[in-house]
Amino acid sequence: MTAALNVEGLRVTLGGREVLHDVGFSLEPGAFCGLIGANGSGKTTLLRTILGFTSPSAGRVALGGAAGYVPQKLQLDPDMPVRARDFVELGLNGHRFGFPLPSRARRAKVEEMLAAVDAAGFAGQRIGELSGGQQQRVLIAHALIRQPKLLLLDEPLANLDLRAAAEIIALLRRVAKQGVTVLISAHDMNPLLSAMDRIVYLANGRAASGTTQDVVRTEVLSALYGYHIDVIRVHERILVVAGEHGAHGHEHVATIP
Amino acid sequence: MTLLQPGFFSSLPVQNALLIGAGAALLSGAAGVFTVLRGQSFAGHALADVSAAGGAMAYLLGISPLLGFFSLSVLGALALEALGTRRAAGRDLAAGIVLGAGMGITALLLYLDVTVKGSAGAAVTVMFGSLFATPPGLGRAVALGALAGLLGLGFIYRPLLLASLDGELAKADGVNTRLLGAVYLLLLALAVTLSAMAVGAILSTALLIGPAAAALRLARSPVAAMGLAALLGLGCAWGGVWLAYQSYGWTPGHVWPVSFFITALVLVVYAAASLARRA
Numbered sequence: 001m002t003a004a005l006n007v008e009g010l011r012v013t014l015g016g017r018e019v020l021h022d023v024g025f026s027l028e029p030g031a032f033c034g035l036i037g038a039n040g041s042g043k044t045t046l047l048r049t050i051l052g053f054t055s056p057s058a059g060r061v062a063l064g065g066a067a068g069y070v071p072q073k074l075q076l077d078p079d080m081p082v083r084a085r086d087f088v089e090l091g092l093n094g095h096r097f098g099f100p101l102p103s104r105a106r107r108a109k110v111e112e113m114l115a116a117v118d119a120a121g122f123a124g125q126r127i128g129e130l131s132g133g134q135q136q137r138v139l140i141a142h143a144l145i146r147q148p149k150l151l152l153l154d155e156p157l158a159n160l161d162l163r164a165a166a167e168i169i170a171l172l173r174r175v176a177k178q179g180v181t182v183l184i185s186a187h188d189m190n191p192l193l194s195a196m197d198r199i200v201y202l203a204n205g206r207a208a209s210g211t212t213q214d215v216v217r218t219e220v221l222s223a224l225y226g227y228h229i230d231v232i233r234v235h236e237r238i239l240v241v242a243g244e245h246g247a248h249g250h251e252h253v254a255t256i257p
Numbered sequence: 258m259t260l261l262q263p264g265f266f267s268s269l270p271v272q273n274a275l276l277i278g279a280g281a282a283l284l285s286g287a288a289g290v291f292t293v294l295r296g297q298s299f300a301g302h303a304l305a306d307v308s309a310a311g312g313a314m315a316y317l318l319g320i321s322p323l324l325g326f327f328s329l330s331v332l333g334a335l336a337l338e339a340l341g342t343r344r345a346a347g348r349d350l351a352a353g354i355v356l357g358a359g360m361g362i363t364a365l366l367l368y369l370d371v372t373v374k375g376s377a378g379a380a381v382t383v384m385f386g387s388l389f390a391t392p393p394g395l396g397r398a399v400a401l402g403a404l405a406g407l408l409g410l411g412f413i414y415r416p417l418l419l420a421s422l423d424g425e426l427a428k429a430d431g432v433n434t435r436l437l438g439a440v441y442l443l444l445l446a447l448a449v450t451l452s453a454m455a456v457g458a459i460l461s462t463a464l465l466i467g468p469a470a471a472a473l474r475l476a477r478s479p480v481a482a483m484g485l486a487a488l489l490g491l492g493c494a495w496g497g498v499w500l501a502y503q504s505y506g507w508t509p510g511h512v513w514p515v516s517f518f519i520t521a522l523v524l525v526v527y528a529a530a531s532l533a534r535r536a
Binding site: 051053067068069071074075076079080081082083086087090091093094095096097098099100142146 | 416
């Protein structure tokens with residue numbers, strides 16, 4: 001089976017500093033994968049390189065089909081008269097030139113996509129007035145309407161409360177089950193662990209990938225961080241604790257599926 | 258005192274002023290919606306000030322003011338594009354540098370207009386406009402320029418809207434945002450040029466930003482905002498021409514500046530839109 005995303009030996013240098021060192025992993029179609037790492041670990045650089053915004057100094061990225069992208073948040077004034085419906089429609093034809101003529105088929109497709117992400121109820125509202133969770137649904141609909149094979153999301157849960165985050169994860173899980181490969185970046189793996197098929201864990205520009213059990217282990221994370229990391233399993237939860245040399249103090253608590 | 262002056266519609270200077278005002282207002286209103294959406298009001302003002310150098314150059318060389326304003330405005334747009342960065346702070350910095358350079362050149366050219374060509378009124382006309390004193394053939398050229406600008410805006414409408422909302426997202430969707438930004442700046446240069454013809458270089462930002470900002474507060478979609486901004490701008494331009502014409506009867510023998518009335522109406526329209534939005 002052709003991989004939906006194949007990253008091999010990727011090195012990226014920004015401002016004279018190598019941000020990603022020999023990063024490699026592969027995702028199958030329909031995989032639901034978390035790109036986990038602390039702030040500054042290289043997650044956004046990796047996403048930007050996959051999207052083609054940043055050129056690698058070495059290595060390659062191969063996509064099995066079109067990629068859709070969901071940014072963290074739209075910085076829009078609430079007064080801007082752009083409705084959720086308009087924004088999803090731009091996902092369909094925003095790259096095309098010429099003034100759009102009314103189209104019943106296009107409108108039906110937009111409404112179908114809004115319904116698929118449970119956004120029909122606020123489709124007529126200005127996008128700047130929507131809550132973080134509602135805006136994420138609209139952004140996801142915008143990215144999905146052109147039926148990409150791969151969906152890349154940059155910290156989609158960063159500004160959401162627990163309930164909204166759980167709803168977005170459930171939605172993305174549904175998307176992955178329909179065959180779209182989903183790669184979500186997150187600095188906190190807590191909300192994601194129970195849903196992900198696999199993770200790509202980034203630290204110091206290096207990556208380890210596999211299932212949670214494969215990656216979230218003392219020896220793997222210690223090798224990534226370059227100092228001792230304890231992974232403690234307590235009452236079906238994972239506690240990741242930086243060792244005494246971990247001056248950068250990095251800690252995660254998560255539930256094992 | 259005569260409150261209503263006769264002969265408004267039969268006056269050739271008025272007809273010319275209405276045509277130039279319409280062309281400037283329609284294109285500036287529509288383009289202004291994107292200027293506001295993209296947070297480029299300062300860049301628009303910088304282009305207007307740079308275009309003043311073109312107006313002053315036209316006096317010095319004896320060429321069409323439209324050509325003078327437009328050529329320098331395009332140079333300003335190219336300079337903004339060359340200096341500009343993706344970050345808003347960088348864009349403002351570039352606009353500030355281009356604005357300063359443009360005003361410096363304007364000062365030199367206006368000095369030469371007065372000392373070499375003896376055009377004492379050049380400074381007031383270039384900076385604050387003189388709509389009733391424009392050459393008769395200019396109206397048609399402005400109308401054609403506005404039509405070309407509106408067609409251009411319509412052509413790039415969808416990618417420009419997407420890039421104005423989120424540049425990274427537009428790039429991910431396959432939009433060449435750099436090229437699009439450059440084309441938009443050229444259209445903005447055209448809009449600013451036409452507005453400078455109507456209300457002068459310094460005041461042209463009023464026609465670019467005011468109607469668009471008001472329309473964005475009231476409209477339900479970007480297309481509706483473009484249409485409404487164009488209509489509000491048209492109302493301000495024509496209303497300003499009418500009021501200036503009537504002012505001949507308020508202070509006999511003197512016509513108040515059209516630019517004053519147009520910019521005052523723009524302010525009233527924006528204030529009314531803000532109040533309506535809050536209500």
